[in-house]
Amino acid sequence: MKSIQGFLDVKSVVLWFFRLRRCLLNCEFFEWSLVCVSFQVTLEKVLGISTVSSSGLTSDPNSGLIAYPAGKCVVVLLHPKKNKQSHIINTSRKPFSALAFSHDGKYLVTGESGHMPCVRVWEVGGGQVAEVQSHKYGVSCVAFSTNSCYIVSVGYQHDMTVSVWDWRKGSIIASNKVSSRVFAVSFSQDSSYFVTAGNRHVKFWYLDASKERRVNSTVPLIGRSGLLGDHKNSVFSGVACGRGLMASSTYCITSSGLLCLFNSSRQLEAWVNLKTSSASCLAVSEDFIFCGCADGLIRVFSPSNLQYITTLHRPHRLGVDLTQSVQHGYEYFQELSTPDTLALTFDPAAKHLTCVYNDHSVYVWDVRDVRNVGKLYSALYHSSCVWSVEVYPELSDVSQACLPLSSFLTCSSDNTIRLWHTDPPTGHRNLYSNDLLRILYVGENTQHLQAEGERGEAAGADGKAGIRVLGISPDGQHLAAGDRCGNLRIFGLEFLDELVKIEAHDSEVLCLEFSPTSTGVRLLASASRDRLIHVFNLERNYSLEQTLNDHSASITAVKFTGESPEVRMVSCGADKSIYFQAAEQTADGLSFSRSHHVVEKTTLYDMDLDSSRTHVAIACQDRNVRVYNVETGKLKKCLKGSSSDEGALLKVQMDPSGSFFATSCSDKNITIFDYESGECVATLFGHSEIVTCMRFSQDCRHLITVSGDSCVFVWRLDSQMTATMRKRRGLRPKVAPESCGRKQNIRRETFITVPSSQLQQMEEEEEEADLGTPARLDSAHSAQLLQTNGKLPMWFRKLVSLMLTEQL
Template sequence: NEKWVLVQWINLKVSLSSCLCVSQELIFCGCTNGIVRIFQAHNLHYLANLPKPHYLGVDVAQGLEPSFLFCRKAEAVYPDTVALTFDPTHQWLSCVYKDHSIYIWDVKDINKVGKMWSELFHSSYVWNVEVYPELEDQRACLPSGSFLTCSSDNTIRFWNMDSNPDSPWQRNIFSNTLLKVVYVENDIQHLQDMSHFPDRGSENGAPMDMKAGVRVMQVSPDGQHLASGDRSGNLRIHELHFMDELVKMEAHDAEVLCLEYSKPETGLTLLASASRDRLIHVLNVEKSYNLEQTLDDHSSSITAIKFAGNRDIQMISCGADKSIYFRSAQQGSDGLHFVRTHHVAEKTTLYDMDVDITQKYVAVACQDRNVRVYNTMNGKQKKCYKGSQGDEGSLLKVHVDPSGTFLATSCSDKSISVIDFYSGECVAKMFGHSDIVTGIKFTYDCRHLITVSGDSCVFIWHLGPEITNCMKRHLLEIDHQEQGQQNTKDGKWSSHPRQEACTSSKICSLSPGEQTEDELEEECEPEELLKTPSKESLDPGWETDPSKGVLI
C-alpha cells in the first residue's frame, strides 16, 4: 500500500523502446533501428551501446571477415530490437530482432563486446522449399546438401547444414547455415515482421503491400537456373553461379502457384508455370524461356503441375476445380504442343501432387485427407489411402522420397505424416509447426525431411535409420534394374515380381518400379490408353464429405 514515487528516469533518445532486461549490475534497453543501450542498474548511468546487427538488405555472402559486421553503410536501416535475455553465468546477452534474426553478444567487457553466434531467418510466411540437385562438383553452383526457401519477406534463402571445416565453400560471419540471400525487390519494407504492428505500415509511412512475397520456386535439373514466381504473377529466372537475374516477365494476372522443369531424360528443357488465373504457360528454356504454349483447361486455380515420362514427355496438372488433366507432348511444324489425353474428375479439391521415381505413378493430396495414386499413362486410379491420421482438416502437400518408397504429407491440422507409398501404412507422424505446413521435401541423402510453414520457421527432421536404410536399398535396386535394362538386348523382362525386395524391413512394401501382373496386363492393352476412366472404374470406397474452408 505504499505510495510509489518516481525516483529517477532517463531519456533513451529513440523513437521507440520495446524490451528491457535487468541483471544485478546492468540494464539493457532494446530500441528501434538495432539499438541496445546499456546502463548501470543502481543509478541508471549510461555505459555503452551494443554493436548494431546487420543492416536490412545485407548481402550475407560478402560478409567473410569479422570487420564487415562493424562497417556502417550510409542511410542504412537496421532491424528493431524486440526481445532480450541475459545469461549471467557466461555474461552473454541474447537479442532477437524484428527481422527474426538472433544474435548472442559477449558482454563481459562492455567496451569490447564480441559476437558469439548469430542466425538470420525468414521474417514472414515461408511458402516453399526446394532441395538443390546432387551434381558433380565442377558443375554445382551450391555445396552438396543445400536447400532453398522462399517467403513473403521477398527473399529466397540458400541454406546448408554441413559443418565440415574442410569444405571449399567459405562461410560468412552472419550465419553458419545461411549461404546467400536473394532479394527480389529493392525495398526493405517486408524484411521486418509487421504482424504485431499492423498500424505502423512500412518504414516510410506508406501502406504495406499485402500481396508481396515469393510464392513458389524451382531449381533446374542441371542446377544452373532458379525459377521463382511471386504473388503478383511475375516470373523470374536467376542464374545460380553469380545470382544474376536473367529473365523477369509478367507471366500471370494472379499469383504464381506452381513451377516445374521437365526432366532431362525426356530430351526437352521446358518450364511450366501455373497460377491462380487458371492458365498454364509452357516455356522453352533453350530459347531464352520463350513461350511455347498456353493451356486453359482448368476452370479454377491450378494447385500443382508435374512432368512425367522418360522418353515420351507428359504433363499432369490438378486444381481447385477437382480435375486432373493428363497431357502428352506432340512435335508439330509450329513447335511443341501438349495434347490432352485423359481427364479425371474427382469429388474433392486437389491441393498437390508428386510423381514417383519410376515416372509411372502420380500421388495426389486431396481435401478429404486421402492420397490417391494414379497411373501416369492411362489416368486410372491405382490406390487410395489415408494421408493423415486425424479426422479434421485437408491434405495440403505431398512429396515422394527420392527412392519412391515413402511419401510425406502435410495436413491443415499442422501435422506431418510419412507413409509407405505402396501399402499406405503410416510409419511416422510429427507435430511442431504453429501454422500450416506449406512445403515439404526429402533430402537426396535419404536422412532428413525439411518442412516450411506459415509460422516463418524451417524444420529439419531426422528420419529413423529403418526408413533411411529402406530408401537406400530401393535406390540400389533401381540402379540394378537400370543397368540390367541397358544390358538386355532383346528388351524382354520377366513378369514375375521379385519377392526378395526388402524382406528384412517390416516397413518396406513393394519395390519401386516393381509391377504386379494386373498392372503389366494393363500396360499391354494399348486401347486402354485412350480411355478416360469412368466413375465406375474408380474405387468407390474413398468417397467422404470434403471439409470446408481451406485457403489455397
C-alpha cells in the same frame, strides 16, 4: 488350444493372414520389415524463432544454454558456442507462450496459450516433471523464484490471474487478480517478492506475507501498486529486479522509451530518456542495465544512478546481401534501417547478452567489455510465412554443381530467398549465420518489408508481396522463383544473379516445374491462380512456348514426365480436374494436347510423381491420396493420407526412392506412409501454422518442412527408413521388366480359396477387429477358411495345424 486361446485363436490368425496377404499383394518388393512398423523420426534442427517478447527468451547462467519457442509446441535449447540444438516438444500440442530457467539451470518452466493452458516444468535434458493448471485462456509470462522453490505465472489479458505455486508439490499456494494487461514479471534476489509490469501497471507482490496467511489451501496473494506519479498512464513493457548492491531497487522500461528506477518503498525515484522512438525490453546485472530499443539500439546504463555508459553495436542492415556488404561504404549503411530489438536475456556468469530482433534474427553478444563488444553467435531466419523449399539436385558430375551438396533453398513472404546448409563446408559459411549461406533479396520494396519486421507478414497477406514458389533446373544451374504478383524470375545459381524476369501471370504463381532430363527437352512450366499454364523453353532464353487454359480454377500442381520422344504433362487444380497432356513435335516446336481428363468429387491440392515417374499421387481434400497412371489416366489405388478425421490434405511428397510419401494436413500435422502398403509409419507435429511445403533430402536422411509460422524444421529420419530408401534406389535401376513380371507371378501363388462374398466379409471384419481376444469360430467354418495350396510358410502351416487339432 487352451495354452494360446487367451490371446490368439483361429479367427485372429485368419484376420492377421488377410492383413499380411494384402500387404504382399500391394508391395513390389518383399519388405517384411515395413509391415505395421512405426519409425522414430526426430527433430534435428529448427531454423526459425517465434519469440515475440522477453517472456519467450531465457538463458541458463550455468551451462550457457539459450531457450526460445519455435513453431507451435517446440522449445529450442541452443548452445551458441557449439551451434548445437536440443528440443523440448509439448505432447499436449499447445503452443508455448512463455518460458524461464531456474537459477540452478536444472529446470525450465513453460507457459502455454489456448483454452485451459498448463504451466509445465521440464528437466533440462529430460522430460516433464510437474504441471499445474490455473489459467483459462493463456499464460503471458512465467518465472522461477531465485531459490527455485516457487513459480509465478501470469495469465493473458482476459484471464487477469497471477498465481504462485509450489511446483514440487504441484499445488498453488497463492493467487489474485490484476486489472491490467501484464507483459513482464521478475523475482527479487531474496525471493521475498516479485514485480509485474504492464499497461499502466507496476505492482509488487509479497510472498512472505502471503505464506503467513496460508493454511492448507490457496490464499489471496498480497500486492501493492508502485507509485507511478506523472507516469501513471505509461505502458511498462519490461521489468527487472536489481542485483547485488542494488537488490532493493526495481527497474522498468516504458514503450515510449523511458528507463525508470523504483526504490524499496515502491516509489518512482528516477527516470531517464533513452532517446529512441520506442523501447521493448531490458535485462539487469550487478553492473549494467541493458535496454532494447527501436532500430537495433541497445542502450547501457549504470544500475546505481542510471548514468549512461554506452550503446552496443547494431545488428545487420536490412535488405543487404551480407556476403557482398564489404563492397559498400559507410554512408551507404547509414541510409539503411536495422531491425528493432524485441527481447533480451543476460548470462551474468559468461557475460553474454542474447538479443532477438523483430526480423527473427538472433544475436549473442560478448559484453565482458561493453565498450568493445564481440559477436559470439548470430542466426538470420525468415520473418514471415515460408512458402516453398527446394533441395539441390544430385548431379552425375559433382564438379558442375553450383552449390554445396545437401544444400536447400527456401522462399518467404518477407521477399527473400535463403540458401541453407545445416553443416556448411569450410569456406561457405556466412559471418552472420552458421546455417545460412546466402540471402537473396527480391523486389523493389524489399527493404520496406524487412524494416516492418513481423508486420511484413501482414503486407504479404494481400497477395502483393513475397516469393511464393521455387524450382531448380535438373542440371542445378538455374533457380526459378514465382512471386505473389505473378512475376517469374530466373536466377543463376552460381552467383545468384537475376538472368530473366517475366511478367507471366495476372495473379500469384502457385507452382513451377522443370522438365526432367529423361524427357529430352528443356522446359519450364508455371501455373497460377489465373488458371493458366505457361510453358517456357530454356533453349530460347525462356521464351514462351505454349499457354494452356484447360483449367477453370486455380492450378495447384503441374508435373512433367515421360521419356523422349513421349513427353507428358499432368496438372490438377481447385476445379477438381486432372488433365493429362501429351506432347507432339510440330513445325513451331513442342505442343501439348489433352490426352485424358479426370474429374474428381473433391478438391485437389497437390501432386507428386513416384520414383518410376509412371504414376502421380494426388493429395485430395477428403484426406485421401489418389494414385493415377500417367499414360492411361486410370486410378490405380486410393490411400489414406491423414491419421486424423479432420481437415483437408494439403501437400504430398514422395521420397527419392518411392518407398515412402509424406503428407501435411490442415490440422498442421505431418504423416509419413509406406507407399506400397499405405501403412502409417510416423506422425510429426510442431508447426503452429499449416505446412506449406515438404522435401526429402537427396541423401535420404532428412525431411525438411516449412510453414506459415516462418520456421524451417529439419527432421532426422529413422535409420531403417534411410536404409530402405537407399537400398531401393540402388536396386531399382537393375530390375528389368521381365523380372518384375516373375515376381508378380510368385506373389500370385499365395492365396486363400474362399468365395468372394466370404472374402469381402472377412476383410470387413479385419477392419473392425479388436486387439483383445476375438470371438471363437466353429471348427467347420475355420477349416473351410484355411484351405490353401500349400505355398504358405512352414511355421504358419504348423501353427494352423496345431490349433485345428487342439480345437477338434
